Amino acid sequence: MSRKSIIIMVILFCGLGVAYFLSGTSLPVDVTVAETGEVKAFVEERAKTTLPRIYRIAMPLNGRILPITVNEDQKVTKGQVVAQMDTSDLDAEVAKAKYRVEQFAKKIIEQADNRLEDNSLDQFDEFLKSMDLTVEAASKQQEASKAKWEFARSEFDRKYQLSKRNAISESELNEADLFKKQSEIDYQKDILTWRSLQAVQSAMQIGKISILKYKEKKVLSEAVLKEEQKEAMSQFDQLQRDRKRAIMHSPIDGTILTRNFENERTLPAGEILLEIGQLEDLEVEVDVLSQYVGNIRIGSPVDIEGPAIGNQIVHGKVKRIYPKGFTKISSLGVEQQRVKVIIGFENNIWKELQKQKRNLGTDFRVRVKIYTEIKENVVKVPRSTLFRNGSGQWQAFLVRNKKTVLVDVEPGVMNDFEAEIQTGIKAGDQLIVAPSMNLTPGQSVEAHVIKNL
Template sequence: MNTKKKLLIAAPVLLLAGLVVWAFMPSPQLVEVAQARQGRFERAVQEDGKTRLRDRYVVSMPLAGRVQRLTLRQGDSVKREAIIATVLPANPSLLDERTRLEQRERIGSVEASVARAQANIERANAALAKAVADTRRTESLAQQGFVSPTQVESERLNQRLREKELEAARREADAMRHELAQVRIALQPSRGATGAMTSAPWLVRAPVDGKVLKVVQQSEGVLPAGTPLVELGDPAALEVVVDVLTEDAAQLRPGLPVRLHGWGGPELAGVVRLVEPAAFTKVSALGVEEQRVYAVIDITSPQPQWATLGDGFRVEVSIVVQSLDRALLVPVSALFPQGDRVALFVLQDGRAHLRTVQLLARNGQDAALAEGSGLSADAQVVIYPPPGLKDGARVAPRQ
């Protein structure tokens, strides 16, 4: 048999053998892939919160008597020392011996509140002085290139917070002094030479500038001492309070940036002012008992942006506890444990290559990887890797 005939016989045999080998070769495993990227990473604690007034003042009856019908309505603006209500003596026994003793004791209690408010002012003054000094020092270091602009902005923000605390302390002290004056005036009719009651009305005045939040007692009537009449407050002095799980609260600290959204307006910026030290028990919607802590947030966006935000509004809160400006990001669904390390599969040349990486942080969507993980910003990684996927296995992206 000559060479030509041998080739004619061998060619179909080789072709058939190739077809058989190709038919029995395993097909590439279809996998879902995503692309790694370079970007900003944030890890946040997310909860629902609500707004509340920073300072709420309840104007109450200084002494038992007949209050005339109030003309104020909810939403009315009032100035400090404006007349809120007029109280008339109810009967000659209005200031008996027992009532006078109660009023004197109340004077002592309010005087203690005034002293406490004054101490708060001194403490706020000291905190503001320290914040101003820290800001100046940080700005000086920034000019020399020793600190970053972010740290300078943080110090300036801290100074603004201390200024707000001082303003709130002064308003509280004014309110306490006003209440003390009201109590002393209420006791004056019992100090006549003959002990006789006077019929002069008592004018209940507003302790601060603000708006009427609630009219508790609208109609005329005889009321005991301490009965609330109206609630006053400044709608422009809003804060946000949110309760977070104790394990999340352990990561919070004053000064952390906050995003406020889901309230019906634009996204607002805020900052954590206070994390309360004591927790409380709350039953979740699933009936599970949870330990939670209140965090108080100041709104730092310009007031015109949230002028329509009122007291008691629901707000979605995102407290940023960790941020990285330029990080290598991959979906968290691409990671899986590999011994005591974290690994993922990289799609390259039609095969899945196993890579161990160093995890810096993760949130609900992305994971930030350390430099030197062997990944480029445009690498394709396998997400939701099948359990049987091996290193070097042939794979193809699922369409």
Template sequence: MKRNTLVIMVGAGAVLAGLLAWAFAPRPIAVEVATAAVGPYEQSIVEDARTRLRDRYVVTAPLAGRLARIILREGDAVAADDTVATLTPILPPMLDERTQREQNTRVEAAVAVVQRADANVQRARVGLELARAELRRTEQLARENFIAPAKVETDRLSMQAAQKELEAALQGRHAAEHELETARAALLVSRSPSAQVASFPLRSPVAGRVLKVMQPSETTVALGAPVLEIGDIAKLEIVTELLTTDAVQTRMGALVRIERWGSPVALEGRVSRIEPAAFTKISALGIEEQRVNVLIDITSAPSSWQALGDGYRVGVRIVTVAHPSVLRVPVSAVFPMPGEGMAAFVVAEGRARLVPVDIGGRNGAEAWVLGGIPAGAKVIVYPPAALRDGARVKTRSVPLAQQG
């Protein structure tokens, strides 16, 4: 064999061996990476909710009679003590002894309601004074750096809630006094034969809007029949039905973001009450769930949610955990290790390194890292199943909007 031929064959074999080695050599695994960064972190409970009026008032017929046609319609504004309907008493029932007793009973019940409303007002005033005193004490301690500023915010919200409780109690007392006056006037009409042919006006107990007209046409109504429903649309609250496990994590005064209400701008609110009694509800999948009503006050300016009405559907995001500055990574970057807690892959010198991490919490997009990953580290999001510790990787950065 000639020398040149031998050299060519050896060279070709070397090239072939090199090609085979290159073909079967392990390739770097393409991965997507994100940067561990410091920033604000929140955990929240997302649930559907609905709006409702804090108080609604039903105007009823204080005596049996002929109800004139009501010209008011749903949405019409009325002032306190405005005449909303007119009732002409029917003569025979007015002379009935049973009707007289019923009217006397209504007056006695109305007196009891007024007394209870007075007690509620006094209790609300005491609660407001206690809340103001607690806020003053907390502000003094905060100025001396004895307590956290969050305590001051909580006490300030408590004072605002106490103020609203007093306003509601005063309005309730006004409505109770109105009912008492109506009951006494009806009793006077039933006792005075000369007044039985006169028309009896039905007045609005509060200022607000007409929510529902039960009797739009002229008709004969019985004693106690509902005629109109009135409420103040400016005094809306939100009620949501939380699972009891979520309600336990919710605290009074917690920040709430109100979303999906028909505007791209989210409203803000605060949890005002968590009802103590739960109820059973059947889910869409037929599963029995224990839920509890949570009430939310809207704290955004009323001018920003004037379009909302009673019974509107909204979405709420109740913040349960909030930190202004923590180390965060995309939640898709951490995963459980069998019997070893949580872990993540960090890119170092072109290779994936498996590191254990301590997690303080997770939400739908981010994980709060307590330790194991330094700020600025590149972490692999959605790590492939074939990825192993020490494997070579080829990285591609993920946009922030896609890191969850």
């Protein structure tokens, strides 16, 4: 269509409108009646079901996992075995560590046994007592030998002087000389015996000290063995814990949510094998635009609906509002700042849906309406009857005596469908729905009441 044709059509339509207005014919309009009731302000968002806690079963250490026989959606009980590693290598390590601990225990017992040393010390004590007496006797004996030798020497000197005066015979002098020499030999022998016994006595004392030192060394060796035993026991305990962890149990009564592996394979420590949750604790997680979160409170009522739940609307309440927001890109590519909000079901919706033969699990899509404010017994009108003028003032067209009346209004709580009117409109007033931009005050209209918008 050409530009000229468009201009002609616009002029024709305007002319027809002016002619219709000047003709005095009433303009048909759709109206609704303001009424008293409840108005709710809400934030509506897409959301998903979630669980407050998901229990993850992971590989406790590097090794080979045996086939996992539990399936998704299978019920498990607390303590039930849900996965198990091949423990043949672990069993061998545990047995080796146990043997090492036992060997250390035997060595410690041997080191702590001092019966032989104690008996030897007792014998040395008895020997030393006897040796003390023997050494003392030898000392006395050499003293006696010395006295005898000194006597024999003096006697020989006396007889030698007598022999010079021919007072004694030569044989008597020889006897005195022999007696002197024998006494000297006996004295030397007794000195040698005494010193030999002293040496034996010292050797026995050294032997006793050696045994005492050996006992002290055994005590130190026992301490070292005990420390090594502690290390061996620590390794043994660690291997036992690893052996125990190799058999993985369910920490709760719950449902298998995810099974990441089925067949036997070698996996590193930390690899997630299973996820387990309690579906009866289901809640809803929603990302709300940050500018709306300020109006949401803990305990704010929520309506939850969606195909996952069915045709019904279920109720919930806000349980938790995260203190930190995050950036999220919308489906239109717009960067938005959002805050995570957690909603709890008022009733055990999971059990109710089970009775209805409907399955609801985690990460199911739903839609929520979080009510931020509720006003009761107020004048309310459909949202489509209100509009703003050029200065931003809220206005509405009323129908009184078949004439249009333009009024300024002050709305209160509103949502996408209805609004509270604080001033300008009272219950029973007729308001024009979606008024035309060409509508003017005082214009004659023929009202057609619409009951349900």
